[in-house]
Amino acid sequence: MFGNPGYGGGSYPGFGAPTQTPIGPEVQQWFQAVDRDHSGQINWEELQSALVNGQGENFSSQACKLMIGMFDVDKSGTIGINEFQLLYNYINQWLTVFKNYDSNRSGSIEEQELNLAFQQMGFRFSSDFIKFLISRSDLKNHQLISVDQFIVLCVQIQRLTEAFRVRDKEMKGVINIAFEDFLTVAINCTTG
Structure with missing residues (x-):
């Protein structure tokens, strides 16, 4: 934790650099x-057809596009098995965090x-921001977050945090940003 409110710093799911491990049989x-x-x-x-949230529905297209986009290095709109391994690891980490708090x-x-x-991920957000x-x-009702919505939030916050850290060279939790740079960050971080 960097000691600044709202500025995450843990090595929790989605907020650290992914590491490549040998591809397992699973x-x-x-x-x-x-x-x-x-x-x-x-x-x-294809990813969407394979993922089902806790309500028995497929993950949203937004969630799947963002997840593919995280690991689509060549911007082809697809990922190979090595990138899939990283995505698989992230999804399992996010699911573990989600399940820990989905007590019922x-x-x-x-x-x-x-x-x-x-x-748990190192962020101290205000109640209003949550x-x-x-x-x-x-x-629908502004009260509940499904697992795919949780993953979308994690991906977006990860991307924005990484973009913020690049600009926060002194690690103060505050940056000055030009309008076009802000728009570039926002658009890059919220699209797949």
């Missing part, structure tokens, strides 16, 4: 199952649980 099996067209690459649609196993977490999850995140994610 990951190879999952990759082959997800790669429906047997192209050796997975796109967001409903497939969703509430405001206080979301706040605790972010605290409410804002939920209202932007849960368009």
